[in-house]
Amino acid sequence: xxxxxxxxxxxxxxxxxxxxxxxxxxxxxxxxxxxxxxxxxxxxxxxxxxxxxxxxxxxxxxxxxxxxxxxxxxxxxxxxxxxxxxxxxxxxxxxxxxxxxxxxxxxxxxxxxxxxxxxxxxxxxxxxxxxxxxxxxxxxxxxxxxxxxxxxxxxxxxxxxxxxxxxxxxxxxxxxxxxxxxxxxxxxxxxxxxxxxxxxxxxxxxxxxxxxxxxxxxxxxxxxxxxxxxxxxxxxxxxxxxxxxxxxxxxxxxxxxxxxxxxxxxxxxxxxxxxxxxxxxxxxxxxxxxxxxxxxxxxxxxxxxxxxxxxxxxxxxxxxxxxxxxxxxxxxxxxxxxxxxxxxxxxxxxxxxxxxxxxxxxxxxxxxxxxxxxxxxxxxxxxxxxxxxxxxxxxxxxxxxxxxxxxxxxxxxxxxxxxxxxxxxxxxxxxxxxxxxxxxxxxxxxxxxxxxxxxxxxxxxxxxxxxxxxxxxxxxxxxxxxxxxxxxxxxxxxxxxxxxxxxxxxxxxxxxxxxxxxxxxxxxxxxxxxxxxxxxxxxxxxxxxxxxxxxxxxxxxxxxxxxxxxxxxxxxxxxxxxxxxxxxxxxxxxxxxxxxxxxxxxxxxxxxxxxxxxxxxxxxxxxxxxxxxxxxxxxxxxxxxxxxxxxxxxxxxxxxxxxxxxxxxxxxxxxxxxxxxxxxxxxxxxxxxxxxxxxxxxxxxxxxxxxxxxxxxxxxxxxxxxxxxxxxxxxxxxxxxxxxxxxxxxxxxxxxxxxxxxxxxxxxxxxxxxxxxxxxxxxxxxxxxxxxxxxxxxxxxxxxxxxxxxxxxxxxxxxxxxxxxxxxxxxxxxxxxxxxxxxxxxxxxxxxxxxxxxxxxxxxxxxxxxxxxxxxxxx
Amino acid sequence: xxxxxxxxxxxxxxxxxxxxxxxxxxxxxxxxxxxxxxxxxxxxxxxxxxxxxxxxxxxxxxxxxxxxxxxxxxxxxxxxxxxxxxxxxxxxxxxxxxxx
Numbered sequence: 001x002x003x004x005x006x007x008x009x010x011x012x013x014x015x016x017x018x019x020x021x022x023x024x025x026x027x028x029x030x031x032x033x034x035x036x037x038x039x040x041x042x043x044x045x046x047x048x049x050x051x052x053x054x055x056x057x058x059x060x061x062x063x064x065x066x067x068x069x070x071x072x073x074x075x076x077x078x079x080x081x082x083x084x085x086x087x088x089x090x091x092x093x094x095x096x097x098x099x100x101x102x103x104x105x106x107x108x109x110x111x112x113x114x115x116x117x118x119x120x121x122x123x124x125x126x127x128x129x130x131x132x133x134x135x136x137x138x139x140x141x142x143x144x145x146x147x148x149x150x151x152x153x154x155x156x157x158x159x160x161x162x163x164x165x166x167x168x169x170x171x172x173x174x175x176x177x178x179x180x181x182x183x184x185x186x187x188x189x190x191x192x193x194x195x196x197x198x199x200x201x202x203x204x205x206x207x208x209x210x211x212x213x214x215x216x217x218x219x220x221x222x223x224x225x226x227x228x229x230x231x232x233x234x235x236x237x238x239x240x241x242x243x244x245x246x247x248x249x250x251x252x253x254x255x256x257x258x259x260x261x262x263x264x265x266x267x268x269x270x271x272x273x274x275x276x277x278x279x280x281x282x283x284x285x286x287x288x289x290x291x292x293x294x295x296x297x298x299x300x301x302x303x304x305x306x307x308x309x310x311x312x313x314x315x316x317x318x319x320x321x322x323x324x325x326x327x328x329x330x331x332x333x334x335x336x337x338x339x340x341x342x343x344x345x346x347x348x349x350x351x352x353x354x355x356x357x358x359x360x361x362x363x364x365x366x367x368x369x370x371x372x373x374x375x376x377x378x379x380x381x382x383x384x385x386x387x388x389x390x391x392x393x394x395x396x397x398x399x400x401x402x403x404x405x406x407x408x409x410x411x412x413x414x415x416x417x418x419x420x421x422x423x424x425x426x427x428x429x430x431x432x433x434x435x436x437x438x439x440x441x442x443x444x445x446x447x448x449x450x451x452x453x454x455x456x457x458x459x460x461x462x463x464x465x466x467x468x469x470x471x472x473x474x475x476x477x478x479x480x481x482x483x484x485x486x487x488x489x490x491x492x493x494x495x496x497x498x499x500x501x502x503x504x505x506x507x508x509x510x511x512x513x514x515x516x517x518x519x520x521x522x523x524x525x526x527x528x529x530x531x532x533x534x535x536x537x538x539x540x541x542x543x544x545x546x547x548x549x550x551x552x553x554x555x556x557x558x559x560x561x562x563x564x565x566x567x568x569x570x571x572x573x574x575x576x577x578x579x580x581x582x583x584x585x586x587x588x589x590x591x592x593x594x595x596x597x598x599x600x601x602x603x604x605x606x607x608x609x610x611x612x613x614x615x616x617x618x619x620x621x622x623x624x625x626x627x628x629x630x631x632x633x634x635x636x637x638x639x640x641x642x643x644x645x646x647x648x649x650x651x652x653x654x655x656x657x658x659x660x661x662x663x664x665x666x667x668x669x670x671x672x673x674x675x676x677x678x679x680x681x682x683x684x685x686x687x688x689x690x691x692x693x694x695x696x697x698x699x700x701x702x703x704x705x706x707x708x709x710x711x712x713x714x715x716x717x718x719x720x721x722x723x724x725x726x727x728x729x730x731x732x733x734x735x736x737x738x739x740x741x742x743x744x745x746x747x748x749x750x751x752x753x754x755x756x757x758x759x760x761x762x763x764x765x766x767x768x769x770x771x772x773x774x775x776x777x778x779x780x781x782x783x784x785x786x787x788x789x790x791x792x793x794x795x796x797x798x799x800x801x802x803x804x805x806x807x808x809x810x811x812x813x814x815x816x817x818x819x820x821x822x823x824x825x826x827x828x829x830x831x832x833x834x835x836x837x838x839x840x841x842x843x844x845x846x847x848x849x850x851x852x853x854x855x856x857x858x859x860x861x862x863x864x865x866x867x868x869x870x871x872x873x874x875x
Numbered sequence: 876x877x878x879x880x881x882x883x884x885x886x887x888x889x890x891x892x893x894x895x896x897x898x899x900x901x902x903x904x905x906x907x908x909x910x911x912x913x914x915x916x917x918x919x920x921x922x923x924x925x926x927x928x929x930x931x932x933x934x935x936x937x938x939x940x941x942x943x944x945x946x947x948x949x950x951x952x953x954x955x956x957x958x959x960x961x962x963x964x965x966x967x968x969x970x971x972x973x974x975x
Contacts, residue, residue, distance in 0.1 A: 354968045421889060421949070422956045428897030429904055440907055457969070465965050469958045473904045709973065 004046035005094040007101075008039050008180075018043050020117025020176035025311070032290050034283070034308045037300075038105065039112075039180030040098040044119045046091055047151050047174040054085045060171065064164045072157045079152040087144055095179075099143060102181065110181055112138045114146040116153055117176040136182060143179065150177045158723075183307045185300035187271045188213035189223060191284040192314055193230075194294040196737065201294065203236065204228050204281045208271040210262055211246035213298055213309065221245050224271050230285070233278045242267050264553070279306055287311040322744055323364045329748035330369035331389040333361060338826040338841075340584040341801050343367050343738045345704040346731055347684065347711070348588040351460055355478070366735065367743040380405050380412035385749045393745060394769055394823060394842065423483065429473040430483050435519035435664060438474040441672045449679045456683040457708065463676040477676065481669035487662035494655040501648055502635045505628075507861050508773040511833040512628050513652075515621060517660040521671040523834070525581065526808050528574045529600065530614045533607035535567050542567050546605045551598035554605075571597065580678035581671075583804060588681045589704035602786070606809035614812065621836060667830070687711060696721050705731040742801070742820060742844060768818070768843035770863035771829030776816035776838045777857040777868065780850045786810060797858060799850050803828040811835050816858040818865050820846050832860075840865050877937070884938035888945020891930060895923040895946070896953060 011019040011027025019027060023041040030036045051057070059078055066074060087095070103110060115134040135146045153159065154175050163170060189208030194201045207223040221244065227237035246262045272280070280299060283306060287295045294314040300307045323330065336344075336352075343366020344352060353363050360374045372388050382403040383391070391398060430437075448459050464478045473480065495510050506512075517523075536542045541563040546554055558564040579594030593600050607614075636642045636649050688703040696714045697703060698721060703711065705728045713719040745751060781796040786807045792798060798814040800807065804827050811817065811831050819828040822841030832839030838860025843849075846865070850856060855868040898919035905912040927946060931939050 350972060353972060354965070358968070358971055417886070421893060421952065422960075424890075424893035425897045425900065425953060425957075428894055429900050431897075433904065434908060434912065436908075437904065461965060466961050467957065469954060470903050472906070473900065474907075 004043050004049070004091055005098045006041045006043060007098070008036060008041065008178075011041055017119055018045065018176065020044060020119050020178070022115055022117035023176045023178045024117075026178060026180075029287075029290075029308060029311065034287065034290075034311075035306055037181045037183050037307050037309065038102055039178060040102065041117070042091075042095060042147055042177040042179065044174035044176045046094075047176065050082075050085075050087060050091065050151065051174070053088050054081055056081070057171065063160060063170055071160060075155050075157045075160060078155040082152040082155070083145070083148050085148075087148070092144060095144060095147065099140060099179070102179075103140070106181055108140075111136075112140075112143065113178075113180050113182045114138045114143070114150060115178045115180070116150040117178050118154070119174050119176065138179075138182075147177045147179070151175050156723075182212075183300040183302050183309070185212055185302045185307070186210070187276075188298075188300040189271070189280070191280050191297045191299065192294070193284050193288040193297075194314055195227070196296070196314060202230050204230055204233075204284055206272070206277055206280055206284075209241075209243050209246060210266055210271060211248055213247075213300055226272065226277050228277060228281050233281050235274060235277065238270075240268060240270055243271075276301070283308060323369075323747035326364065326747060329372040329385050329389065329746065330362065330364065331372060331392045331746050332743055333368040333370050334393060334821070334823055336368050336586060337743060338802060338822040339586055339804060341742050341821055342584065342587070343735060343743070344587060345589045345735060346707055347704045348586075350708050351456075351588065351680065354457070354460065355464060364747060365738055365743075369747060372748075378412070378415065380408040386751055389746045389749060389751060423479075426473065426476075426479050427483050427486070430480055430665060432661070433473075435661075435668075437472075438477060438480065438668055438672050440472055440474050441477055442675065444475050445672075445675050445679050449682060454683070456680050456687070459680050459683050460676075463679060464673075477669045477672040480665060481673065484662045484666035484669060487659055487666060490655050490658040490662060494652065494659055497648070497655070498632070498652060501639060501652075502632055505632065505635070508833070508836070509628060509632075511772065512621070512625050512836075513656040514659045514663060515834055516618075516625060517664045520664050520667050522667050525578045525671075526614070528578065529603050529808075530607060532567065532570055532574060532600070533604045535570050536604055537608060539563050539567065543608060546601060546608060551602040551605065552596075554601050555597060571600070574600070580675045585674040585804070586677060588677060588684060589701060590681075592678050592681070594678075603809050606786075607812075617812070617835065621834065624836070684711075687715065691715065696724075698725075702728050702732075705735070745844065764849075765864055765866045766843055766846065766849060768840040768846070768863045768865060769823065770839075770860055771819075771822060771824050771826065771841040772817075772832035772837060772839035772860050774816075774836070774838035774860045775858065776860075777855070778815045780818075780852060780854045780856050782847050782850060782852045783810065784847060797856060799846055799852075800828070801847050802826075803831070807831075811837070816840075816860070818843055818846050818850065818856070818858060820844060881938060881941045884934055884941040885945040887930065888942040888947075889949050889952075890945075891923070891927050891942075892946040892949035895927055896949065898923045 006019065008023070008027050008030045011023055012031060013024050013028040015027060016024045018024075019041045026036055026039070027041070056078065059074070059081070063071065063074060086092075113134065113136050135149065138146045154173060160170065163173065187208055187210060189206055190213070191204065191206045193204055195203040195205050204227070206226045206228070208226070209221050209223040222241040223243065224241055225237070225239040226235065228234060229236050243262050244267060246260060246266075248260050280297075283299070284295060284297050287297055287308070291311065291313070295311045296314045297311045298309040300309055333356075343349075344363065345366070349363045349366055352361075352368055356368065360371055362369050362371060370392055372385055372392075375392065376383070376388060379388075382405050383399060387399040445463065448454055448462050454462065467476045467479075491510060491514065494513070498505065498509060498513075502509075536546055541561055542558065545557045545561060545564065549557055558568060575594050575597060579597075580592050582590050582592040582596075583599060584590040585592070632652065633646075633649055636646075639648060642648055684703055688697060688700065691697040691703065691711075691714055692700070696717075696719075702724075706714070706724060710719060710724060710727070714724065776797065778795055778797045779793075780799050781792050782799045783792065784801060786809075792810050792813050794813045795815045796813070798807075798810055798817045799819075800817070801820045802822065803817070803819060807827070808831055812835070814837060816837050817828055817832050817839040819826075819839070819841045820843060822828045824841075826841060828839055828841055838858045840858055840860060840863050842863075843865060850865070850867065857866045857868055859865070898916075901912075901916045901919055905916055909916070931942055934942050
């Protein structure tokens, strides 16, 4: 073997100029005794000789001075030249000889990973992530071509531009290429020697899944999650995911997508034994020891053997890092995040950016934030950043007193009047309007859906943003939603008058008076699911299928059972009306019930399991409301002039009616928002299908990690799969990392944490926000995903990150609810009030602070949750 | 004082026009259910037309013109805000997006 091709064992950490950064790193690990898959390196000198052989120097002259278009043309030419030229004979022989040596050890059916390993990777701060190519599943006949393709990736317009901005001479950069056996792994994964989310150095975090590692590295599957303590390697946390997809060890010739469905029996099976987790952790610690800092390892297991594929320094990004580079202070926009705490995918984030005006509203790492600076210019009060942030975050957090700014007051009043002139018409149009006035939106949505000339942006414009002048107000659901905020005014007035006239009335009186509004579509949806459960309950066979199968598999079984036809017909009718709904429905990437009705079947199953009686519950609430009304009437009669004319009673009832009207308007406008978003999703999915058919996208769901401009350029052919592959992977990985943390409430300032010191003998008390009054003590049950964790025993306290309609059945058996994020009008609060149970929302990290089995007391009147130590709590 | 009152009359005209426009929009908003909602629709239009006429009459000749000017100018103002304003807002946001 000559100097142009080296085995990995011949390379060391200092050989970057020969083997490139990646090759040198792998060589170092081989020398240190790590189990690295065998391979060889085609050196940078071979690349240099080849470039000389094809006389590349002449073509790269003046490259830095070219315009973007000219640069693209020149780069295309250079890449074509490299890929089409023959390798010099001696180099071809050296590569094939190295390959023959490998094949002798491994067998002829081996496939290879061919990876670029640039020598410029050691140049200062430069990062070439995503610019140079890697090819997997390379068969021997393609080996030489792929080596040339790796070299050609040095000359993509992006790589050239990047070197230009970094001041790196094009003539000095060469590329080594690493050729390694692709391990046909049964299990693969990643391991971090420090918790990448919390930064905890005492924890080793491993994520593993079936098949090849690409599915995890690209973030396409939810892997099993294991946390072990660095000391003693004892298991601290284990989360077994449902691994629906995997990347197989071999790729069929005509296979367009890399992912295949995981066999059913493996989906929920643990991918690692405790011994294997310890083995992986030990290797991870060895790597950390060797490289002198926390490491992020990619590994694989095949036929019981462990292989280390890559080790690199870990990137830890804590919550405090988010938005650190931004100027100004921001507070999170709660109405979105209270529906789901995960960030928005890039495509959805862009859609929100168009709908909400930047710079007042801004997407930061996928979460929507409000700029305090811009709000401050509008408000006529002297408020500190902290006071303003608290106030914007929750209406409950009012400053102790408002200090007026006289200079701003005239501008504020003028602005307010202008705002009235603009919004007053919309407000008046939705005042006292029949409850069904938004039903026409469904027709508009269908029309937009069927119009193929409208892309996602145009659809969004038509459905949400750009109303025709004579468009019915019911078709302008975003504005309707905005005007429904009057609910707070009426509810506030009702509370004030009710407490003034009947001071010692029950604490949930206002909520009870405003409950039971007719025509609330989400409540009707809940009744629809209950009706489905009743139909299912009538047939033992349907009951059996739903009970014995996972919701994902139950549908196929139901379709095959003649006894299930009545249930299926009802399900179809239900989906026709509610099929646009789903989990995380403001996120375009989220599948809807129409596409996958498994969550509906899961809810039906939950209803069957808990054997609850929502109808009986509704009747009980109705009766409680009647009793309360009678009580208020009797108490008011003691006040002057009440008996003959009932003025106070009439006023209170009128306020309760208005509150119900606007509450229903808010809920129903949200129902139609989600329909609009579904239509936009359908448009995006059609584009995705088109791009996948053309081979410009390879995996379902990737389209949501693109930006609109990139999607457009893929459609016109300006970009191809290779141009977006790395971008998608990086964004997906960042998205996954961000999903594991809850969003910071504020950016650019610190808010004091409300936490009481425990009194003697008492546990800690946490402050949240009251969403439903009442008090309750019981055992906590932390549930992170209602589709997998459904066993909430009657009377247990539900502790959740957020809730949406899929969680509703759990409220039937819960004694109280505690939710990480939310507000009075969030799903958790609304449902808890309907069910008459205490609920505390907006308690950050409650799913971590409270553990399943903890005894806690929930004070819904004051928004407090107390951990009880050594107390036998009673409901 | 007179100028101040004239401005107030103009603003009153704008304010009343908000309700009048909203009542007229009832024809569009409730057309799906005209058979059952026409009495309140007609009532709304009649009430706010009557309020406009009565206020114009009550304000007397000095301020009537400013009041009616407020009512009349509100229509083009509203059209610009809702239609053209929405269009500009949307275009601006799209441009910002393209620039990123």
